[in-house]
Amino acid sequence: MTSGAPASRPVSAVLFDRDGTLVVDVPYNGDPEKVRLLPGAREAADLLRAQGIATGVVSNQSGIGRGLLREHDVIRVNRRADELLGALGAWVFCPHTPQDRCPCRKPRPGLVVEAARRLGVRPEECVVIGDIRADVLAARAAGARGVLVPNAATLRSEVDAERWTAPDVLTAVRTVLQAPGEVS
Template sequence: MSRAGVLLDRDGTIIIDRGYVGSVDRVEFIPGAIAAIAALNEAGIPVAVVTNQAGVARGYYGIEDVHLVHKHIDEELARRGARIDLWLFCPYHADGVVQAFARASADRKPGPGMGLAAAQALDLDLSASWVVGDSATDIGLAKSVGARPLYVGPPNSADPTVASFPDLAAAVEHILASRNDPVEESGVDRPVGRSRFPAYRFDRADEYGGAYVSELSRAFGTVDLAQVARAADILVDAYQRDAAVFACGNGGSASIANHLQCDHVKGVRNGTDLTTRVFSLSTNVELLSAIANDLGYDQVFEYQLQSMARPGDVLIAVSSSGRSPNIVRALDWAGANGMRTIALTGFEGGPARAMATATVHVDSTNYGIVEDTHQACMHLLAQYVRQSRMTADAVASQTF
């Protein structure tokens, strides 16, 4: 099972920040820092260092110099019975002068990259973990990955919404005292168990783009592939039986339902013996508006199913929140009338998550991320069905 860990900034948290510390002779430990790390080790809490090293991009020192500094720190820690379990650093900066490193990166704090990498390498539950640092970028990292931020340094520089401590030693005392306490000590309003994205304002589109891609990758990783397989089995069975498949959604999810009809009719048929019957309940504005006007918008999908669906058919309901009344009513009617159901959900999942025969759930609180993942899952289901009805040679020779 995933565990809580501590992500530490380097300069200003473990060692004195002298500005671009790129050589061993400039390393000076902050009093109490080594003992604090040893205390975390003793408690069995994984420790990772996540540090921006723009000095590489700016040409002040090289990658090897960073490694030498970290090797020196490791040696000094070992002499005192302490250790760092994982070193992560970002050498990139958009304004760098060294071409290989002169670019934006989602790894650069406050971007989430290094936090997500630490979680994967050390099997961390970020919602139960801490990020400790002396700057707004460290607090931003914590918020971007859903961890608990702790500030160390002068009180006049502290964020009033974040717990503040004079140094790492005091922060670690707090961590050890509160590590089994589920109450948020930072005062930051964040969803438990998932990251908030974006958690801070970006000034550059390329930096936002890198962070967005990282969050999309993280969110896609939360999808239960066993549920995807279950959804695929439902669709293959329906198509083989010549059963009808209906899709529905609101807003951006409506466009996914409409696109699903295209890919699961035209796309699936390419190179196969399938002639699928797939219908989007979100596409006929005349019918939608008539039902909504006369009966209420919460019936726009259920009413169509009552007329067109039969036992053995399938309903695919796409809803980021899983709470839309018309989605819930459609799933309820379908389940009560012999239909198998697939739900694509996000956020907490809402009632739809529990109602469906198979649920492809995306653990994210960003509508764009959820919808992008739903769109990808819609595509992969269509392509899986298509290739499952083709020979190996045909799969290798055709474009998907």
């Protein structure tokens, strides 16, 4: 831990972004057969479950608001991902477009707050792991901590703007478990 860092807060739940963090990002995917886990995703979920830490997913799904998907399609894709990941505790998604300016769409805090509520924890006890800065900003807006796991689609400016990043989701989870105070 760096000098002057705040005391470690407990981690009661880890919330993941879905596309690009847990599963391969297939834009506006409504087909459960196209769901493919990213390397380390199942292991990360298993590790958290073994430690008794609640898990959930917070995901923007603007394809619903754009008329490209139905809510039922997203739920079917989420169920397939859940099967592959081994059952996560809460799945919360925002169906709105960016133009709707709703309170749930990341980077706003609504998804994180709702997932924490469903899991029975305070947002301050959550860590959000995602592949774009909106994930980390949503965490901060809710009082949670965030970890950026960049991929090929992540903007370099987003990586440069974040204090805490990890090369992959499994490394992010291991670090959260080993040194929760390092995650801001």
